[in-house]
Every structure is written in structure tokens, then in C-alpha cells.
Amino acid sequence: MIWKFFLLALAASAAVNIWQPHTVSAASRPHIIVLATGGTIAGRAASSSDVTGYQSGVIGVDTLLNAVPKIQDAADVKGEQLSNIDSKDMTDDIWRRLAARIHEILTANEADGIVVTHGTDTMEETALFLSLTVKSEKPVVLTGAMLPATARNADGPRNLTDAVRVAANPESAGKGVLVVMNGEIHAARNVTKAHTTKIDAFESPDSGPIGRIDPSGIVFERSPLPPMQPQFSAELPLPRVDILYGHEGDDGALVEAALHAGAEGIVYAGLGNGSIPAEAEKQLAKAAAAGVVVIRASRTKGGAVVPAAPSYATEGFIDSGALNPQKARVLLRLALTKTQDPAEIQKIFREFSYCIPCQKMIQ
Numbered sequence: 001m002i003w004k005f006f007l008l009a010l011a012a013s014a015a016v017n018i019w020q021p022h023t024v025s026a027a028s029r030p031h032i033i034v035l036a037t038g039g040t041i042a043g044r045a046a047s048s049s050d051v052t053g054y055q056s057g058v059i060g061v062d063t064l065l066n067a068v069p070k071i072q073d074a075a076d077v078k079g080e081q082l083s084n085i086d087s088k089d090m091t092d093d094i095w096r097r098l099a100a101r102i103h104e105i106l107t108a109n110e111a112d113g114i115v116v117t118h119g120t121d122t123m124e125e126t127a128l129f130l131s132l133t134v135k136s137e138k139p140v141v142l143t144g145a146m147l148p149a150t151a152r153n154a155d156g157p158r159n160l161t162d163a164v165r166v167a168a169n170p171e172s173a174g175k176g177v178l179v180v181m182n183g184e185i186h187a188a189r190n191v192t193k194a195h196t197t198k199i200d201a202f203e204s205p206d207s208g209p210i211g212r213i214d215p216s217g218i219v220f221e222r223s224p225l226p227p228m229q230p231q232f233s234a235e236l237p238l239p240r241v242d243i244l245y246g247h248e249g250d251d252g253a254l255v256e257a258a259l260h261a262g263a264e265g266i267v268y269a270g271l272g273n274g275s276i277p278a279e280a281e282k283q284l285a286k287a288a289a290a291g292v293v294v295i296r297a298s299r300t301k302g303g304a305v306v307p308a309a310p311s312y313a314t315e316g317f318i319d320s321g322a323l324n325p326q327k328a329r330v331l332l333r334l335a336l337t338k339t340q341d342p343a344e345i346q347k348i349f350r351e352f353s354y355c356i357p358c359q360k361m362i363q
């Protein structure tokens with residue numbers, strides 16, 4: 001079975017031959033470590049035509065790297081298996097181990113850059129977590145695949161090769177954590193998974209990707225907004241924060257459930273510019289008065305959540321800025337390890353979400 005996979009993966013890598021890296025002399029090859037966490041890129045199905053009924057996170061990192069031997073032309077690449085899971089099951093413990101290992105590799109100069117292979121479902125959350133916790137100028141690049149490794153037209157070989165090329169490129173340094181998928185380079189702050197099944201499932205709403213990988217090489221098309229300056233410890237236990245999804249007729253009954261479960265924060269995926277139906281607002285205001293931090297985010301895909309109804313400010317709700325609800329949750333959990341003060345947390349959100357209208361509000 002592994003042989004069958006291996007041949008299929010080799011065939012897939014041959015099929016995308018134009019994406020193979022340019023050869024660099026052995027002496028000057030950068031060192032890249034691939035930390036594998038699982039995902040569809042390491043997924044296996046019973047047949048090469050099965051692209052949905054497969055198991056994520058089963059194939060080991062060495063097999064994935066051996067399937068793209070030419071990757072070694074771009075860099076001296078080594079793999080390490082950190083976990084092998086479907087990223088829907090990502091945990092705080094894996095996040096902590098991942099951040100610690102990246103920190104260790106980069107500070108001990110074990111590598112010039114890191115690639116993290118990851119399931120696409122929570123890739124944006126892990127990318128943001130690493131942005132906020134790992135201090136290094138060296139490139140940290142996440143990648144994955146939308147089709148399992150056994151698929152006839154698997155996208156994993158190309159994405160892995162592209163990610164290594166980006167991590168090995170000196171121009172990628174100092175740009176913060178990056179996500180490379182389908183020939184595009186995205187900044188961690190902006191990127192989101194925007195489609196359930198398409199190969200080009202990743203987008204950076206409003207801003208677009210910061211670069212691309214094409215046959216001529218890696219092209220950074222624009223400078224990212226200032227990369228996040230990581231300020232949080234990955235080692236501390238993270239408090240519970242729940243996301244509640246706004247909708248017509250929301251009476252706020254789930255606020256009580258979140259409090260009952262021990263939430264120290266609630267991200268409300270609000271309507272439009274973070275609007276909250278009146279009954280839900282009452283429940284959230286009670287929670288905020290009891291010391292639970294409430295963030296107003298938006299269930300829309302683009303734009304930033306900026307100050308709206310005066311009642312929201314009076315109730316102490318915080319605007320998420322340009323962070324979507326799942327990213328706002330990651331930032332809030334980390335922010336709560338430092339402070340419970342809503343005014344301080346609002347400042348943190350203004351700084352990290354870096355939405356243009358929010359920046360104007362700080363000045």
C-alpha cells in the first residue's frame with residue numbers, strides 16, 4: 001500500500017515538474033526542518049480517485065519528503081514528526097510543543113527556516129498562535145493539502161516543495177509566520193480557509209496574498225503589514241474562550257452555557273459590523289459585568305469590526321478589528337494570560353489585528 005502511495009506521489013510530483021526548485025550548490029543550501037503535524041497532506045484513501053473519504057494524518061513525514069526527492073535541491077531538508085492528526089483535533093498541548101520546538105531549532109541555529117505541515121481546517125489558528133508566540137526573524141511557513149497524498153492529482157507534493165522554497169528564501173525573513181498554499185504566500189494575520197473542497201481554498205480577504213510561487217521563482221508582490229511582534233508565552237495554560245455565532249432571532253441562551261462551561265471570554269461572531277441582536281446583547285452585557293471578556297467579531301468574511309452602537313462601548317465589549325472570530329479567540333486566550341482588563345485587551349486587539357481603520361483610531 002505504501003508503495004502504491006509512493007508511486008502515486010512520485011507521479012504527482014512529476015506532474016508538477018515546473019514547480020521543482022532550482023538547484024543550489026550543496027555548500028550554500030539552507031537547512032530547513034519540516035515539522036509534521038498531520039492533515040490531508042498526510043492523508044490516505046483506499047483509491048487514488050477518492051478525494052473525500054480518506055483518513056487525515058496517517059503518512060509519516062519521511063515518506064512525504066521521499067516522494068519529492070528534488071526538494072533537496074533547494075535546501076537540505078529534514079523531517080520531524082510532532083503529531084499525526086486531523087487538524088480538527090488540534091490541541092493546546094500540540095501548539096505548545098510546536099512553538100517550543102520551533103523556538104529551540106531557530107535559537108540553536110539548527111535550521112535557517114521551518115516548514116510546518118498541517119491540516120487545512122485549523123491552519124489559520126495555528127499560524128496565528130505561532131505569530132503571537134514565536135520570536136524569530138527566520139521564516140516559519142505552514143502548508144498542507146486539500147487532496148490526500150494518495151489522490152491522483154495530489155496537491156501536497158507541490159505545496160510542500162513550494163513551502164520549502166519559501167522557507168529557504170532569504171527574502172522571506174522578517175515577514176512573520178506565512179502560509180503557502182496553491183502557489184500563493186499569505187500572511188498569518190490575514191489568511192483564512194474560505195472553501196470546503198477547492199484546491200485554492202485559502203484567501204486573505206481585503207488584502208490578498210503577499211506573494212506567489214511561479215516557475216520563475218518566488219515573487220513577493222507587496223510588503224505585509226508590519227508583522228506581529230510576538231509578545232505572549234506559549235507555555236502558559238490558556239483559558240477557555242467560546243465562540244457564539246450570531247443569527248436572526250438569537251436570544252442569547254448560549255451565553256449561559258458558555259459561562260456554565262467556565263468561559264473566561266466569549267467571541268461573538270456578530271452580524272455585519274459585529275452587531276448583536278438585542279436579547280443576546282443583554283445576556284452578553286451581564287456576562288461582561290461579571291468579568292467575562294466579550295469580543296465583537298463578524299460572521300462576514302471581509303472588513304474590520306470597528307466601534308458601532310454606543311451601548312457596546314458602555315457594556316465594555318471589545319472590537320475584534322480585522323481578526324475573524326476563530327483568530328480573535330486565539331488572541332483573546334493569549335491576551336487573558338496577561339490581563340483581564342477590557343481596556344488593555346482592546347489595546348492588544350487594536351495592535352495585533354492591524355486593521356487600517358483601527359490604526360487610525362489609535363493615533
Ligand code: ASP
Nearest residue numbers: 039040086087119120121
Ligand atoms: N480535515 C483535514 C485536516 O484539517 C483537512 C485538510 O487537511 O485539508 O486535517
